[in-house]
Amino acid sequence: MSLSWAARTIAAVRGLAASLTLCIAFGAPAVLAQGATSPDTVLATVGGEAITEGDLVFAAEDLAAELQSIPAAERRAFLLTVMIDMKVMANAAREAGLDQTDIFARRLAYLEERSLRRAFFAEVIEAGVTDEAVQAAYEEMVADFEAQPEVRARHILVPTLEEAQAIRAEIEGGRSFADAAAEHGTDGTRATGGDLGYFSTGMMVAPFEQAAFALEVGELSQPVQTQFGWHLIQLEDRRVTSAPSLQDVRTQVAQQVLYDTFSRIVGELKADAEIEVSDPELAAAVEEQGGL
Structure with missing residues (x-):
């Protein structure tokens, strides 16, 4: 597939x-x-x-x-x-007399089959999305969950080392990091006081990530250089991720159960049906899309 x-x-x-x-x-x-x-x-x-x-x-x-x-x-x-x-x-x-034409008969046949398809979907396939099926799919999903350490940090991005050092001196002198970020930051986080939210390893560029994870909560970093410029980082919090609750992901899990049920039932119906496509190129394209 x-x-x-x-x-x-x-x-x-x-x-x-x-x-x-x-x-x-x-x-x-x-x-x-x-x-x-x-x-x-x-x-x-x-x-x-x-x-x-x-x-x-x-x-x-x-x-x-x-x-x-x-x-x-x-x-x-x-x-x-x-x-x-x-x-x-x-x-x-x-x-x-348009209801007596061949094209009307063909259109009527198509609409009948479309209605039957919808009825089958509602009565057979959707019926497979039970609370028990959703619960089982959720348990299978969280069984593979691996907890990851995360940190929450703020940063201030500026073009030069000299600017970063000057801003760091302001913060050490008593100015709040969020205020300094709102004034001096050059990226979109300045609107939220430099808040980056929570992130885990692999989500940030390596020098920034290494510096952030090395900090203690509340600690202010030395200037850190990346390809984007010079950063000051303040660590806000540390935590270990936990699996999402079923309530938080019920919609996504139910959609996956619906898709799995559709694939299984329709796949079985196709396996039992004699399906032929006369044009070889079209047959190959249909097969690529799962139609055969």
Whole structure:
């Protein structure tokens, strides 16, 4: 399996999952009326044909991308407008005999299979994302976790050694490191008093990292040179990382379980199906993307 296929498949699975869980993602009130209890509730009629709450949910599923740019308070009106337009255009198409054409039959067959795919995804694949499956996947993830030492530091970056030495003298004279960083720093951290947050080994350039990890909490470094200039470093804290809680990573773990379930079930279905692609070049491309 190629990395590109895995990335595309994860994106496709997540995209389908997102469209199927639209009411959760946007919140039920964004699509359904307050207190609405039945998908059969009639919202409007067009030529005597009803448009229901259930129709709005289907429209929301189809128009998930468009809904993201529409304020929540306007989504129901937008969806109902789409459904009214759809009804009048569909009736006009029938009167013109467009429902009797070959292209309509092909499009209808495609839409039927798309709907069945969504139903299968919701009823079979999403059903595999249980609390037990998420818990098991989380436990497997944290079993491989290795604690790492981390430090939290502030720094001041300036172009020359002389500037760094002068600023160090200010701080030793009683000025706070954060104030000095806000005035003299030349990188984006000056807005936060030079705060770099927590980092572990391998995240910073070697001279900076070595100097930071060698400090005691509260200690101020001598000027340290890197390819970016001269740094003063003050160590704020030390800690050892711990595995994230399930609450913190539940969404990511659930998405991974969804992807794994999708890959397993759809892979088994493909293995049992007779799939042939007539064009060899196209077949190779489809295989690269995991379609065969």
